[in-house]
Amino acid sequence: MVRILGGAPRRTGAGLEPAVVIGPGDDAAVVQPPRGARLLLTTDLLAEGVHFRRRWAHPADLGWKLAAVNASDIAAMGGRPLWALLALAVPPGLDGSFAAGLAQGLRAASRSFGFTLVGGDTCASAAGVFLSLTLAGVAGPRLLTRDGAQLGDQIFVTGHLGASALGLAALERHGSIPLPIPLRRCARRHLHPEPRLAFGAALAGTGLAHAVLDVSDGISRDLGRLCAASRVGAEVQADRLPVLPSTSRAARLLDRDPIAAALHGGEEYELLFTARPQDERRVGALGKRLGLRVTAIGRILPRRDGVSVVGTDGRRAPLAPSGWEHF
Amino acid sequence: MVRILGGAPRRTGAGLEPAVVIGPGDDAAVVQPPRGARLLLTTDLLAEGVHFRRRWAHPADLGWKLAAVNASDIAAMGGRPLWALLALAVPPGLDGSFAAGLAQGLRAASRSFGFTLVGGDTCASAAGVFLSLTLAGVAGPRLLTRDGAQLGDQIFVTGHLGASALGLAALERHGSIPLPIPLRRCARRHLHPEPRLAFGAALAGTGLAHAVLDVSDGISRDLGRLCAASRVGAEVQADRLPVLPSTSRAARLLDRDPIAAALHGGEEYELLFTARPQDERRVGALGKRLGLRVTAIGRILPRRDGVSVVGTDGRRAPLAPSGWEHF
Numbered sequence: 056m057v058r059i060l061g062g063a064p065r066r067t068g069a070g071l072e073p074a075v076v077i078g079p080g081d082d083a084a085v086v087q088p089p090r091g092a093r094l095l096l097t098t099d100l101l102a103e104g105v106h107f108r109r110r111w112a113h114p115a116d117l118g119w120k121l122a123a124v125n126a127s128d129i130a131a132m133g134g135r136p137l138w139a140l141l142a143l144a145v146p147p148g149l150d151g152s153f154a155a156g157l158a159q160g161l162r163a164a165s166r167s168f169g170f171t172l173v174g175g176d177t178c179a180s181a182a183g184v185f186l187s188l189t190l191a192g193v194a195g196p197r198l199l200t201r202d203g204a205q206l207g208d209q210i211f212v213t214g215h216l217g218a219s220a221l222g223l224a225a226l227e228r229h230g231s232i233p234l235p236i237p238l239r240r241c242a243r244r245h246l247h248p249e250p251r252l253a254f255g256a257a258l259a260g261t262g263l264a265h266a267v268l269d270v271s272d273g274i275s276r277d278l279g280r281l282c283a284a285s286r287v288g289a290e291v292q293a294d295r296l297p298v299l300p301s302t303s304r305a306a307r308l309l310d311r312d313p314i315a316a317a318l319h320g321g322e323e324y325e326l327l328f329t330a331r332p333q334d335e336r337r338v339g340a341l342g343k344r345l346g347l348r349v350t351a352i353g354r355i356l357p358r359r360d361g362v363s364v365v366g367t368d369g370r371r372a373p374l375a376p377s378g379w380e381h382f
Numbered sequence: 383m384v385r386i387l388g389g390a391p392r393r394t395g396a397g398l399e400p401a402v403v404i405g406p407g408d409d410a411a412v413v414q415p416p417r418g419a420r421l422l423l424t425t426d427l428l429a430e431g432v433h434f435r436r437r438w439a440h441p442a443d444l445g446w447k448l449a450a451v452n453a454s455d456i457a458a459m460g461g462r463p464l465w466a467l468l469a470l471a472v473p474p475g476l477d478g479s480f481a482a483g484l485a486q487g488l489r490a491a492s493r494s495f496g497f498t499l500v501g502g503d504t505c506a507s508a509a510g511v512f513l514s515l516t517l518a519g520v521a522g523p524r525l526l527t528r529d530g531a532q533l534g535d536q537i538f539v540t541g542h543l544g545a546s547a548l549g550l551a552a553l554e555r556h557g558s559i560p561l562p563i564p565l566r567r568c569a570r571r572h573l574h575p576e577p578r579l580a581f582g583a584a585l586a587g588t589g590l591a592h593a594v595l596d597v598s599d600g601i602s603r604d605l606g607r608l609c610a611a612s613r614v615g616a617e618v619q620a621d622r623l624p625v626l627p628s629t630s631r632a633a634r635l636l637d638r639d640p641i642a643a644a645l646h647g648g649e650e651y652e653l654l655f656t657a658r659p660q661d662e663r664r665v666g667a668l669g670k671r672l673g674l675r676v677t678a679i680g681r682i683l684p685r686r687d688g689v690s691v692v693g694t695d696g697r698r699a700p701l702a703p704s705g706w707e708h709f
Contacts (some may be wrong), residue, residue, distance in 0.1 A: 081459065081529075081595075082528070082595055083455045085525055096465060097410035098503050129410055131409035142425050142516075180510075181431030181432055182431070183508055185429070198403075284407070
């Protein structure tokens with residue numbers, strides 16, 4: 056049996072700051088939340104053959120990504136992660152280096168995102184690796200929800216789009232053999248996403264954003280969710296989508312359309328949000344301060360207008376999720 | 383894709399009482415813990431082919447059991463469960479009645495144990511059903527840990543032992559066909575365990591118990607854990623183990639030894655704890671008040687004496703886990 060969590064329970068003092076009172080080793084972990092704070096709770100799972108294949112995903116990448124996708128949900132609410140619980144099922148034949156690699160990736164994420172692994176459960180799996188992580192975090196001064204978009208808002212996205220889906224396509228086609236640099240960059244993006252914790256916390260501090268969520272299933276699907284929750288429509292300009300030159304080169308190498316990858320590709324873990332058009336400069340300044348590109352990609356319309364995309368040829372089409380599902 | 387969690391986020395007011403501020407539907411759930419309280423966090427998973435088979439486990443039983451095994455960890459710390467997150471992977475072919483049954487079992491557990499399902503994640507599974515639940519609860523006035531057993535303590539266990547393992551054996555042998563009554567009772571015990579939440583909370587209120595854990599892997603394994611954490615030894619009297627007459631009858635029908643089932647059989651979800659011998663009457667009164675049998679089954683010894691069992695023939699033998707693992 057894989058052991059990620061070892062030994063006897065540790066105890067530390069508890070005060071007004073969040074603290075781990077009892078870590079792994081007893082029936083449940085005991086934690087002290089900050090006094091009066093609201094907590095954020097989220098869980099995400101990664102399943103072998105659905106989200107990843109062991110022939111191209113190193114266990115350390117899986118540990119990192121499992122934590123990153125959960126931390127991205129905390130970022131999208133404007134909070135910061137505090138405590139994690141791991142549930143892990145692995146086939147009996149899998150050697151100890153898998154657990155060691157997974158623990159290494161989780162530790163790196165724990166240091167980078169600021170959470171403590173306080174407990175978990177492991178068991179044998181009759182078929183395939185299943186990983187699920189739960190993160191508990193503390194909310195910021197404001198909750199960033201997806202239901203507050205206002206008519207006339209600009210739509211913004213952090214970072215860049217399209218690379219993760221192309222990275223997955225490259226890994227599926229070529230596996231872990233050395234890839235040309237553009238494909239390698241995309242594969243890295245797919246395997247090692249960076250949740251936008253600092254930017255989410257800054258948004259929660261300023262109150263600039265009306266509606267926020269993270270791009271886990273692609274702009275087309277996630278913008279649809281934001282619009283449904285906010286009861287509005289939206290229009291995205293394809294030529295404004297932030298696509299890196301290396302992502303466009305990767306798309307050419309794979310004979311794929313970079314705009315389609317940017318619109319429909321999932322697992323980007325960027326923040327998609329809306330704010331008043333007159334706040335565009337302040338939004339840009341926030342990104343600059345945190346070293347993160349922020350791009351206006353469209354605007355919020357009345358609900359009756361639906362959700363559409365204006366193509367690079369100027370033609371408008373309904374924006375519906377398509378074609379970039381998991382394998 | 384299975385949908386257990388539906389619709390748009392719900393919002394409720396938050397005060398000094400624990401509250402769900404935003405339930406399922408946004409990037410993360412938002413909850414308000416009771417002011418100043420310590421929280422308990424635990425996660426457990428159930429894997430098809432390891433913990434259950436679909437040919438004999440109804441989805442509603444799985445939903446109940448998933449919640450019960452987690453709630454048992456909260457009970458063993460003396461707390462009460464507040465919020466749950468579900469992670470679920472199911473094969474694409476599995477019909478909607480599976481999700482409906484699972485949700486039904488979870489709802490029944492949620493009402494019975496007093497928690498709210500606030501979020502989750504579902505995905506397809508390439509092979510088999512995987513369920514993992516995380517419970518967050520509030521700690522009682524005292525934490526019930528496993529490391530406080532004192533030399534000379536009596537060892538107590540709630541309820542009765544042996545039935546769950548025999549129930550699993552019956553289900554494995556006969557499947558879901560109508561079983562003779564003793565086997566049916568054991569199967570019910572295996573599929574529908576009752577976490578000892580009221581008794582755990584009462585123990586946390588009184589301070590009677592020195593060390594507490596729940597019997598998830600069998601007395602032999604779990605008493606060993608309690609002794610290791612407390613740095614003591616122990617002696618169990620086989621003839622004192624609480625075994626129901628129907629459990630003994632089931633053992634005969636299955637040609638198994640009921641004492642071995644009571645010592646080594648897992649998934650009982652009773653509380654195993656130690657207290658001073660002079661408190662035996664108060665412990666018994668607590669059980670009587672809550673309608674729960676509590677039995678003294680042995681005593682705590684110096685660490686050098688190890689963990690042993692005195693058989694019905696009066697012979698002492700080391701008590702090591704054996705023979706009642708998962709299939």
